[in-house]
Amino acid sequence: MEELCKYEKFVGVRHILDMEDSYDWVVRKDVVEGLRLVAARGKSFDFLARPHHLHHVATLAKAVPELRIVIDHIAKPHLSKSLAVSPDWKKNMVDAASCSNVYCKISGLVTEVDPEHHATSWTPETFVDHVAVVLGAFGTDRCMIGSDWPVLRLTGTNYREVKLLHKSLVSSLIEADQVKVRGGNAANFYQLKTLISDDTMECCMYNY
Secondary structure (H helix, E strand, C coil): CCCHHHCCCCCEEEEEHHHCCCCCHHHCHHHHHHHHHHHHCCCEEEEECCHHHCCHHHHHHHHCCCCEEEEHHHHCCCCCCCHHHCHHHHHHHHHHHCCCCEEEEECCCHHHCCCCCCCCCCCCHHHHHHHHHHHHHHCCCCEEECCCCCHHHHHCCCHHHHHHHHHHHCCCCCHHHHHHHHHHHHHHHCCCCCCCCCCCCCCCCCCC
């Protein structure tokens, strides 16, 4: 950690929880202690998980309140199905949002419509209900958009299409809130020295 902190571009850590055999890995005592070290150095934690891990977010956030946590890819719910299919996803997302040190990244959308085959078509309406839950729970101060680059290419989609999708999903917000969700919140969360402009890309090009 000390060595990594020497690099200006090192802003936080991420772990793919699906790689662990236990759904409870992230709340193990040694893992929590490690994340306390991350927080002590002012770095953040990207919580890359699926719905069955999501209930641990609030637990972790309360155990390490000084740790900035962002839920990646809105925890990969069943985006091609209605919210009724995943009632626990909504409940656990709301619980996570009750912790002020937790943010949510609106990302990983098009890749999760049909994650096995990437053959199912989508429209902005495919994502409206799930994004509404996230925005309603976290508000416009703790939501950020992620570009999904370059993983989005698995779907045959290009960055421009996804950028237009993101714009449409937050178009009902006032302009000031759109600016926060599409770049400002990410800059604050990751403590970036330069605000991400709309002409570059939301939430950093490789922050997927």
